[in-house]
Amino acid sequence: MAAEEKSGGLWRRLKAGLARTREQLSTGIGNLLLGAKAIDAEVLDELEMALLSTDVGMETVQSVMEELTSRVKRKELNDTIALHQALRELLRQRLLPFERPFEVDRSRKPFVVFVVGVNGAGKTTTIGKLAGLLKSQGLNVMLAAGDTFRAAAVEQLQAWGTRNEIPVIAQAQGADSASVIFDAVQAATARGADVVIADTAGRLQAKQNLMEELAKIRRVVARMLPDAPHETLLVMDGGVGQNALSQVREFDNAVPLTGLVVTKLDGTAKAGVLFAVTQASGKPIYFVGVGESVDDLEPFTADKFVDALLPALTTA
Ligand SMILES: Nc1nc2c(ncn2[C@@H]2O[C@H](COP(=O)(O)OP(=O)(O)O)[C@@H](O)[C@H]2O)c(=O)[nH]1
């Protein structure tokens, strides 16, 4: 019952969060939503433009449009209601391979999660939310303040630690990030904690330094726990457009990424970027962020995402 209420609440948050993208789409595909009408070239053009305007990306849009057009030619789709339904299903299929639940392997103790991404992407906030979620599942969580580049970053993580009532391992600003995270893993081992989530810096003097630092953190932690990190999450701002593609590529080169978290979907009309980024990287999406509070982290599922983006038409 409580779990059901919780998931109902999450669904409402996702739906509200995706409002801007949904509006953007429905403005572009007005003809699809008006009811059963014949499908003509104009309808198909409008649809293509609407998808592109939400950053779905050329590759996905082309393959979806080709499929729809050939079904229209074969008379399998006869009106805009059927077209709408087919579009929903095609979009769902495109995302389905990239949904994967985030699961902590309790036999790996501590289970180590690295969180990486550019400055401002939402790393620290996502860590706060994720820590709250894992704690609610009965896990013993510790945080590592690995973004030692700015004092404010350490304080921000500590605030999340206080809010969630979980320990944060930190050193002074300017400390070596790898040593902070190493300390945290050691402390977690000593205390028998289940999970360590490590924050990292998003900006150093040069991109090269950042990537080298991440690789170093990985090496240092692996000295103690050879199979760590067990997950490396790239947090990215859903509003950055096609820039997201180069972010995945660069971070994946530095520390092989195991999954993505796309944040700030509540603030953008371009949540279609999830299609582009999964298509280009092959990485699963564990969560989407739809706000700044602890409950605004939604496990990603293709079904719910497409439902929120392009709700089924109700036959009234
Ligand atoms: N609206 C919204 N804001 C977010 C979300 N995630 C993070 N933020 C905000 O984005 C800003 C940067 O987040 P932060 O976690 O500090 O990014 P970091 O530099 O990657 O650690 C903060 O003001 C957060 O409150 C989200 O899902 N939705």
Ligand SMILES: [Mg+2]
């Ligand atoms: Mg931060």
